[in-house]
Amino acid sequence: MSLFVGVDIGGMSIKAGVVDDSGRILYKDKCITDASKHYSAIVKDTFDLVEKVVKDAGYTMNDISGIGIGCPGTVNREKGIVNFAGNLNFVKVPFVDEMKKHTDKPTFIANDANCAALGETKFGSGKNFEDTILVTLGTGVGSGIIINNQIFDGRNGEGAEAGHICIQMNGEKCTCGRRGCWEAYASATALYRQTEEALKKYPDSTMHKYLKDDGEVSGRTPFLAYLEGDKGGVEVVNNYVKYISIGIITLVNIFRPQAVMIGGGVSNEGEYFIKMIEENVANKCFGGKHNSTPCVVKATLGNDAGIVGAATLAM
């Protein structure tokens, strides 16, 4: 059995875990991310956390075969450089070279969403496939593209930004500054907005029953109403499925993966929701019955996908 450390760097916390070669996390821990620090201090924090989880898991660094790191932003995997990561104030940070000052273990880095897709494909819902796409519906729409069991992230790692496919010219505002991006329609954030709009449009909707105690919309609000056949709920859910599917169809027309894996809190809604997306995609991909259509499945690694996927980089 070989052991690896997977690190998932986020704007709020750095998580690390000892992962075995079957993708199992043996032990994990985290520390806060202090994005105000110079990058060399953040790399040092990362290395200290790696050492800590290895020790606390009952091993020594000699037991570790390699370290994989998932980081937000644009990452040049070949050079081990983070080109740009806004929430970490990283611009052209030579992360792997900096890690080498602390350890001689083979160290790899990739974009966090791409790491998650790799982990999910190797050890999660995509393990029977080699060509997959992971779509994570959260604050934004994250995506990771796997071709032949390897990350595809475009030239110099600057591609694979599927959340910013334009699906509606002059459409909803996106956090990237443009209008009409897939993310502005298919993220969980967008679902909240769509639900709030429907609450106003349908004052008698049963969606009003399914707000949180503080009166706020939850990710389940429209789905609970949908399942009752409520008009407002049906409209929100059907449109949301359509929005998710439109971006997936573009990706299928370009990559033709075997499976599309759906992650993020919304993906827990249930098999019926995943099947709605699958049907929508199958009906509208280019070439119809003459081409293959992907299965759509729920991602299964959940929050661990980041650590497992990062560790997979080193395997």
Place this chain on the structure above:
Amino acid sequence: MSLFVGVDIGGMSIKAGVVDDSGRILYKDKCITDASKHYSAIVKDTFDLVEKVVKDAGYTMNDISGIGIGCPGTVNREKGIVNFAGNLNFVKVPFVDEMKKHTDKPTFIANDANCAALGETKFGSGKNFEDTILVTLGTGVGSGIIINNQIFDGRNGEGAEAGHICIQMNGEKCTCGRRGCWEAYASATALYRQTEEALKKYPDSTMHKYLKDDGEVSGRTPFLAYLEGDKGGVEVVNNYVKYISIGIITLVNIFRPQAVMIGGGVSNEGEYFIKMIEENVANKCFGGKHNSTPCVVKATLGNDAGIVGAATLAM
């Protein structure tokens, strides 16, 4: 010097040329495509044309190192099979195996748009680059994606159908049966439609001066008016540039090529038109100044790209 034959199969005609290893066409000829025939007869016609151009060029088949074929539709390059090509009535046609009944020369086949992109990258406007995208604005929007000097066409050759990126939900009808595809906005066909609409909207537009003798719109109609500062012409051209750019931006966000090559009759409009697209793309790609932006150039091989690109398959 090695010699190759490149074949460009279309719904109307089959074209073939003897091509040297610098991408020069030494001799070419064509015959009509009879799509009512069984595929084996079409393959025989193709082989007969190959033999004819070789002989008429003053060579024998012994001088030929390989044959490359570009065919419309979905082509599985690895297996040498045309999965589906509507205008040829091809469904799962084992084209390369059928060619082997006539010749023992190494024979390769790929989608025609992908061949054109390969030829254009190896010998045309993309020759200084290894990661490129060719966008051909014609009856539809053709696209070919080249990564590391090789065709990228998705799993089993069923991908890279960029013309069917949805850029407008519930938008204009597309020939594929869906609505809002890039092709329905950025093709030359779409430009004619947009020009006709603007002629009605602006009865005083100078565009009316620039119709063909039969009163029909030409590809130049809106551009000639644009260059005079005519309101209708400016509106049509600015929108058309935006439509072209939106699909390119999606492709750049996914692939991050070094160059985007624009082909088709409209691309002859002039350097100013190409520069308008380049600026639009540079301003709106994800990551802004932190990521690289591609240059946009006019494709230079023109109608020969099909034959040259097909021959390149065999090099």
